[in-house]
Amino acid sequence: MTIQKSVLAIFQQLEDSLVKLTDDQYCKKIDTLSGATIGQHVRHVVEMFVCLQDGYTTGIVNYEKRKRDITIETSKEIATNLMQHINTSLFTYNKELILEAGFGENSFELNQLPTNYFREIAYNLEHAIHHMAIIKIGINEVADIKLPDGYGIASSTIKYRKQVELVLS
Numbered sequence: 001m002t003i004q005k006s007v008l009a010i011f012q013q014l015e016d017s018l019v020k021l022t023d024d025q026y027c028k029k030i031d032t033l034s035g036a037t038i039g040q041h042v043r044h045v046v047e048m049f050v051c052l053q054d055g056y057t058t059g060i061v062n063y064e065k066r067k068r069d070i071t072i073e074t075s076k077e078i079a080t081n082l083m084q085h086i087n088t089s090l091f092t093y094n095k096e097l098i099l100e101a102g103f104g105e106n107s108f109e110l111n112q113l114p115t116n117y118f119r120e121i122a123y124n125l126e127h128a129i130h131h132m133a134i135i136k137i138g139i140n141e142v143a144d145i146k147l148p149d150g151y152g153i154a155s156s157t158i159k160y161r162k163q164v165e166l167v168l169s
Helices: 003-020 023-027 038-058 070-074 076-089 117-142 155-168
Strands: 096-101 111-116
Touching: 003 038, 003 076, 003 117, 023 038, 023 070, 038 070, 038 076, 038 117, 070 076, 096 117, 111 117
Parallel strands: none
Antiparallel strands: 096 111
16 A cells, blocks of 8 residues: 555544534543644644645745644534545655754754655654544544544554464464
């Protein structure tokens, strides 16, 4: 499976879970998530991919310059529409990029690191799965929704668990 198809599969899981939430559940501040909402975590995931798409065009990816668009975190429809747009734009050729980031909270100095489009898709995929694990906690707090067994779990962990099950059986 290509990395792009893996992103499509993860986004499909995320979209399927969002459809089952009410708007209030999507926007509810959850104590277990330090007062964050499911929508805020979805926005974060989506905006990372938007930054990558913007960076593909300019040649420089800077995740710190995310827009932090409140409409994504308050509207499931806007979030899912953006995910679908990202899905259609993922299938392009790999190319060299520059990752621009300031790694110190007290410094405005920007570091520029060489990277490439496929490497950044991989980073965003793993990052999305991590946030889906957090989203799963939030969903379990606000709704009684059955999520797929692999929701918010890295593919490497799923493979490892299957190997352990084979050994133990």
